[in-house]
Amino acid sequence: MSLDSKPISSDKKPLYEASTQFINWRYSVEQLARIRASLNEAAVSAIRHTFESDEPGSSSNVLFLNSVEEQLLVKLYITKITQLCALFRFPEEVEATAVTYLKRFYLKNTVMDWHPKNVMLTALFLATKTTNNPISLETYTTHIPKTVASDILDLEFLVAQSLGFEFAVWHAHRALWGIWLDIQNLPDNSSSVSPDIYDSALKHVRASRLTDAELIYTPSQIAFAAMALAAPELASAWSHLKIAPKDSELLFPSFQDLTDAIKALIISDGQPPNIESVREVDRRLRLCKNPEKVPGTKAYLAKKAEEEKKAEGRRNKKAAISQQAMTDGDPFGNDLSKAQSALVDYDDDDDDD
Amino acid sequence: MDAVEKANTERQQRWVKDQKVGEGTYAVVYRGREASTGRKVAIKKIKVGQFKDGLDMSAIREVKYLRELRHQNVIELLDVFSSKTNLNLVLEFLESELEVIIKDRNLVFLPADIKSWMAMMFRGLEFCHRNFVLHRDLKPNNLLIASDGQLKIADFGLARDFADPGYKMTCQVITRWYRPPELLYGSRYYSSAVDIWSVGCIFAELMLRIPYLPGESDMDQLKTIFRALGTPTEDDWPGHTKLPDYVPVGSFPKTPLRDLFTAASADALNLLNKCFIYEPRKRISARDALHHPYFFALPYPTHPSKLPKCTTQLSARPLEEMDGNVQMNSTGPGVKANNNRLKRKLSSPLDEGKGRSIARRLDFTKISPGT
Structure with a gap:
């Protein structure tokens, strides 16, 4: 399915451009840096506040993570997805989707609030379902050490919300497969295309998953860059066939720049992170993670108590409303204005299950 | 509250459930409306808490495809939000x-x-x-x-x-x-x-x-x-x-x-x-x-x-x-x-x-x- 490799001269909008990925999940390099920096900043100040209200002065010695360090940790857990997918023998689609989910999650959250270990496990489990490769949660957790069902289920809504419930992902490896099918049909080199070329290009696509490429470029752009790394001449022959001559003059300089940028990104960022430096980050994370999210701590208990208090308040209010309805109301229901206010009580909707 | 949870709450508040119009083992359908415009909608509430494997496949399929497909002759999914252990799909109201x-x-x-x-x-x-x-x-x-x-x-x-x-x-x-x-x-x-x-x-x-x-x-x-x-x-x-x-x-x-x-x-x-x-x-x-x-x-x-x-x-x-x-x-x-x-x-x-x-x-x- 070479969805992305449609000739650009077509006047219909490509299907990809109607996707949630195209509309909601593309960024510039600068935007990515800005989003991550501001998430990091907000988390640091909130956690610092929690520390201080627990014990004044206690945050001054804490060395919080910066956004680059956060990314390093996320990258490590991307490599864990690959390992788990090999263990379960999941198809490539599952792996690629889980990696995308993990990256998108950390464009809405920080590792100081949510440790990537559990988020990764939940993202992968969710990806098995969204790609139509479901396995039971029991099978899943029994094959992963020190993991129970609630580790996954507790975060499933949070992950799904962070993804905006947009589960469909367009992948570079699919685009590469399309390009590869096309290349085998190129005139002049029918017999000479070695399957090694595809394998080599696929390795580059896989390396690109460790980078921000998919948040910046389209799947077909990444796939083309991977093919250009593996077999520059074939890639260029293919692109000349795909891009009509009249467009090529207009497009080629920027097309070349784009491809070069992706190639450079894959080469520079496409390796697993250095384990020692990640270990250091993780060690520090233990000291600076949000105590409100760590069961048992004072801050956690305080937050739970506060939530419970709020919920009780709502329950009391609701009880009072129904009490009033019994005493002063028409037995067939209150007047409309009162009924309306009860309808906007959002806790209501969960009482009927 | 986390930014993500907050966004979810804001989504939830955009929609008002008016009346239950159907009930099945795993879902309840409400007639509702958009709070700001009064536009009629249907809200399908799926009780996820009952599934031991979390979000169930049919809910996931429905959300996955309807999120992507926009066409006059395909039902429109207007919004998705969660409430406690429920998943809520806000769909265009169809008579x-x-x-x-x-x-x-x-x-x-x-x-x-x-x-x-x-x-x-x-x-x-x-x-x-x-x-x-x-x-x-x-x-x-x-x-x-x-x-x-x-x-x-x-x-x-x-x-x-x-x-x-x-x-x-x-x-x-x-x-x-x-x-x-x-x-x-x-x-x-x-x-x-x-x-x-x-x-x-x-x-x-x-x-x-x-x-x-x-x-x-x-x-x-x-x-x-x-x-x-x-x-x-x-x-x-x-x-x-x-x-x-x-x-x-x-x-x-x-x-x-x-x-x-x-x-x-x-x-x-x-x-x-x-x-x-x-x-x-x-x-x-x-x-x-x-x-x-x-x-x-x-x-x-x-x-x-x-x-x-x-x-x-x-x-x-x-x-x-x-x-x-x-x-x-x-x-x-x-x-x-x-x-x-x-x-x-x-x-x-x-x-x-x-x-x-x-x-x-x-x-x-x-x-x-x-x-």
């Missing part, structure tokens, strides 16, 4: 469904009305297929009708992407009466042609006003099909005797559609015939159907706003699709309802029972294409 209209004996259908519904059905389906989505559960009660008369394909709980060539899919899909013979014969490699067969059945039902091929069991379904359309020969459908669940069910002659569809135009019957071609690769595509002479001949399709409308408002849409998709021990369509009429219900506990274990076996042994 009626085709099944109710078909059954309403007060309504008279003109050939132009049927043509209009068929055009809208094929447009919506062509859009799904163009986006590489198989619906896999087309039937009159999954075709909803908006107040302006537009037909909308709904319930994507069984939908999936086209598989790559060589990848198996489950054959336990599509409600039996609308299920094509290749699925009844256990084919695990199939295409958009399965949806076209369903559309053919619906086309026939619009003309007859009763289900065209109401089999009482999977075996009887094949017999019912062959009695109506003739037993396929090796010429009609090369290789069908090699399908996994092939069984000879007797030899029936082909009777011309004209004998049953006495009032239909030649174009209509020609299109209907093309939806019922046994060889799936030769069955007409949604795209070609839209270019069929039927749609260009007189009478032209009725304007959607002028189509026959239900005399009674749809009050409680049954949630059988939820039950059918997720229940482990669902009883299936062979069961007779109290009034001794067959119920339209998905027959197979898809993916949860047999289907799922098969799917798992597949996934774990398959290697990626090209390697």
